[in-house]
Amino acid sequence: MNLYKFGKFVMKTWLKPKYKVQAIGLENIPKSGPVIICSNHISNFDPPIVGITCPRDIHFLAKEELFKNKFFGYILKNVHAFPIKRGMKDRNALRRGLEVLKEGNVLGLFPEGTRSKTGELKKGLAGAGFFALRSDAAIIPCAIIGDYSKKKPLTVSYGKPINMTSLKEKKASAQEVTDVIMEEIRKIKENH
Incomplete structure (x- = not known):
C-alpha cells in the first residue's frame, strides 16, 4: 500500500x-x-476531506510554508502535494500543475488561495483559470458545505463539468475563467 492510499484510509x-x-x-x-x-x-x-471523497487520487497545490518541516514535507510530497509560493507567480508550481494534467491526473485547487474564516466565498485567484485554459482537463466545481461543527453532516458536493468551449473561443482571461468557476461553486452551495 503506498502512502497516498494509506493516508486516505487513515483520514x-x-x-x-x-x-x-x-x-x-x-x-x-x-x-x-x-x-x-x-x-x-x-x-x-x-x-x-476532498481527498477522501474523490474516487481518484488528487495532486494538491499546497502553500510552500507547509514543506519547511522535513517530516511533514516528506509526507506531503508522498501524498502528491507540491508547493506553491503565495502572493507571486510561481512558474515551477504552474509547470508542475500542467504536468500533472498532461499525465492525465487530477489537480486539486482552492481558487480562493486561503481559507475563508466566515465561510463566505471570496474572490478566486487567476491560477484556476490559468490551468483550465492551458489544459484539456474537465473542470469540476466542488463545494464543501457545513462548518466542521460535528452537529450536522459535512457535505462535499461535486458539480457537473464546466463547459470551457465558449470561454476558450472568446479568449477569456484566466481571471474571467476563475470567476465562472467561483460562480459555479456558489450555485452548488446555494442549491444544497
Whole structure:
C-alpha cells in the first residue's frame, strides 16, 4: 500500500465519522483523463476531506510554508502535494500543475488561495483559470458545505463539468475563467 492510499484510509477512518462526511455528485468526476477539482476553502481539513471523497487520487497545490518541516514535507510530497509560493507567480508550481494534467491526473485547487474564516466565498485567484485554459482537463466545481461543527453532516458536493468551449473561443482571461468557476461553486452551495 503506498502512502497516498494509506493516508486516505487513515483520514477516511478518522474524518468521515467525526464530521459525518457525505459526498454527492461523484458521477460528475470523469473516471479517467485530466481533471481539475476547484473547491471552496473553509478549513485546514479541506484537502483531506476532498481527498477522501474523490474516487481518484488528487495532486494538491499546497502553500510552500507547509514543506519547511522535513517530516511533514516528506509526507506531503508522498501524498502528491507540491508547493506553491503565495502572493507571486510561481512558474515551477504552474509547470508542475500542467504536468500533472498532461499525465492525465487530477489537480486539486482552492481558487480562493486561503481559507475563508466566515465561510463566505471570496474572490478566486487567476491560477484556476490559468490551468483550465492551458489544459484539456474537465473542470469540476466542488463545494464543501457545513462548518466542521460535528452537529450536522459535512457535505462535499461535486458539480457537473464546466463547459470551457465558449470561454476558450472568446479568449477569456484566466481571471474571467476563475470567476465562472467561483460562480459555479456558489450555485452548488446555494442549491444544497
